[in-house]
Amino acid sequence: NAGVMQNPRHxxxxxxxxxxxxxxxxxxxxxxxxxxxxxxxxxxxxVYLQKENIIDESGMPKERFSAEFPKExxxxxxxxxxxxxxxxxxxxxxxxxxxxxxxxxxxxxxxL
Amino acid sequence: xxxxxxSPQSLHVQEGDSTNFTxxxxxxxxxxxxxxxxxxxxxxxxxxxxxxxxxEKKKGRISATLNTKEGYSYLYxxxxxxxDSATYLCALASNTGNQxxxxxxxxxxxxx
Numbered sequence: 488n489a490g491v492m493q494n495p496r497h498x499x500x501x502x503x504x505x506x507x508x509x510x511x512x513x514x515x516x517x518x519x520x521x522x523x524x525x526x527x528x529x530x531x532x533x534v535y536l537q538k539e540n541i542i543d544e545s546g547m548p549k550e551r552f553s554a555e556f557p558k559e560x561x562x563x564x565x566x567x568x569x570x571x572x573x574x575x576x577x578x579x580x581x582x583x584x585x586x587x588x589x590x591x592x593x594x595x596x597x598x599l
Numbered sequence: 600x601x602x603x604x605x606s607p608q609s610l611h612v613q614e615g616d617s618t619n620f621t622x623x624x625x626x627x628x629x630x631x632x633x634x635x636x637x638x639x640x641x642x643x644x645x646x647x648x649x650x651x652x653x654x655e656k657k658k659g660r661i662s663a664t665l666n667t668k669e670g671y672s673y674l675y676x677x678x679x680x681x682x683d684s685a686t687y688l689c690a691l692a693s694n695t696g697n698q699x700x701x702x703x704x705x706x707x708x709x710x711x
Contacts (some may be wrong), residue, residue: 491642520699529703530643530688543698578642587633588690588699590642 489514491581491591492561499597500569508564508594512581519562520588521554524576536562569598601625603691605702612679613710619675620705622689626670631692634663634674637704638685646674646687679709 492511500506512519521533523546532546536556547554551569556562566573576595580588604623612618622632631650635643647656652667660677676683686704693700 522701530701532699532701535698580643587645587648589645590635592642 491516491579491589493577493579493591493594495594496592497595497597499599501599502570503568506566506569506573506596506598508566508577508579508596509561510564510579510581510591511561512579513589516581516583516589518582518584519556520580520582521562521564522578522580524578524593526575530578533564566596569596571598574598601691601693601700603689603700603702605687605689605705607705608703609706609708611708611710614679614681616679616709617675617677618679618707619673620687620707622672622674622702624670624672624689624691624700626667629667629670629691629693632665632667632672633690633692633699634672635688635690636685637688643688674705676707679707681709681711683707684709 491513494509517537519536522530523533524530534547534554535543539558551567553565574597576593578593579591582588606621631648633648634646636646637643647663649665654665656663662675665672686706688701688704690699690701
């Protein structure tokens with residue numbers, strides 16, 4: 488049973504470009520969470536999704552960031568017009584309803 | 600947003616020493632308390648889930664206790680080994696258990 492998968496593991500973008508981060512949850516998990524770890528900070532919740540639904544996006548920046556979890560395929564975190572301050576590690580986690588979250592290896596985004 | 604605090608921020612101990620650290624959280628809206636171990640360049644790994652006041656969990660040399668009435672959990676490591684070096688995160692799951700609030704972690708370094 489493969490764990491949570493994220494790709495790419497490392498992503499370099501220039502300011503103004505778009506970044507797309509993908510997360511495939513563990514088999515059987517219907518809940519996906521995205522977290523961001525800024526340099527020298529802890530994990531901050533961004534968004535919680537179930538298939539085709541955003542349940543809680545209270546941690547998402549109001550602009551440029553969006554997330555989806557389509558019926559088929561991985562969850563996508565999309566950052567438009569990236570800025571240097573978006574440089575961070577982005578972690579995805581998945582779980583069954585009300586269960587422990589299992590984390591992926593993260594995507595390290597560097598904006599030049 | 601719920602405030603989860605961990606102390607100390609960092610800790611250096613000698614190999615063989617026992618150590619403990621604290622996670623504090625608001626006791627209202629409590630659903631579950633999760634402990635994770637996070638090694639550098641890896642993803643957080645689930646250690647314990649605790650839900651009941653007075654819960655005590657153990658995994659090898661690591662154990663944890665929970666007091667939901669006063670809003671704290673302790674993590675203990677007996678006879679620390681260099682491989683225990685990691686950041687230990689606690690996360691409060693509130694309401695339905697799907698929303699996690701992470702502390703900033705305690706960074707443990709075990710000196711051989």
